[in-house]
Amino acid sequence: MPEESRVVRPGKAARQVISDKGETLEAPEGWELLPPGDAALTRRVKKAGPHWQVQEKRGRKLFSRGVWAPAETIGSLRDVLERERETPAYKKKRASDKARREKEQVSYVEDFKGAVLAFLRFHPRYQGLAEELATAVTAHASPVGSGTVARTRRIPIEERASAAVIAWLRHQTTAYDNLRIARVKGERRRVRRRLAKESESLLEAYRRGEVLDASPLEQALAKNR
Secondary structure, eight states: OTTSOEEEEEOSSTTEEEOTTSOEEEOOTTEEEEOTTOHHHHHHHHHHSOOEEEEEEETTEEEEEEEEEEHHHHHHHHHHHHHHHTSHHHHHHHHHHHHHHHHHHHHHHHHHHHHHHHHHOOOGGGHHHHHHHHHHHHHHHOSTTOOSGGGOSSSOHHHHHHHHHHHHHHHHHSSGGGOOOOSOTTHHHHHHHHHHHHHHHHHHHHHHTOOOSSOHHHHHHHHTO
């Protein structure tokens, strides 16, 4: 029913959606789809009354495809929000929020790189290499919106750092990106576990200070310089 808020999936036609029970529903007359992208407007529309939140699962990730709601509600709230955004108070708050986020990001990048170095624990003879690797991993994994494991707060930063290093090594020092992995349940996970063991063995050699000729790690870093 239109008066019922619900979470749905995209349908085959433009105004069709699929309910959690698998039913094909037509968006009510007078409703329009608010695309994702304006979080503040989306929050207000959802809070204002009945709506259909469209989500699509791709692999393990869930993506927002917008919110269906009365066009009049969306238009009215958009007008109110646009007027608010033109006020000096709003612009000042936005500038303050941006400065705070940038400061937090700088601090997080420093903490994350420190966690990466702590995980690497390279022998002193390879300290320069450890710094270079930590910088490369941090640059790849720490940006806001990167979608990497480094951005999740669900696990301790030490686990995020180790996972980010192994992921970087998987893509940069192994043939993972060019492998043809069978479409069998669990096969990709098995391949990743095998490659992770190879990466751990490589890291252990650097931790022991062994002399490595033509190391895939050093080759990968050289390409990124």
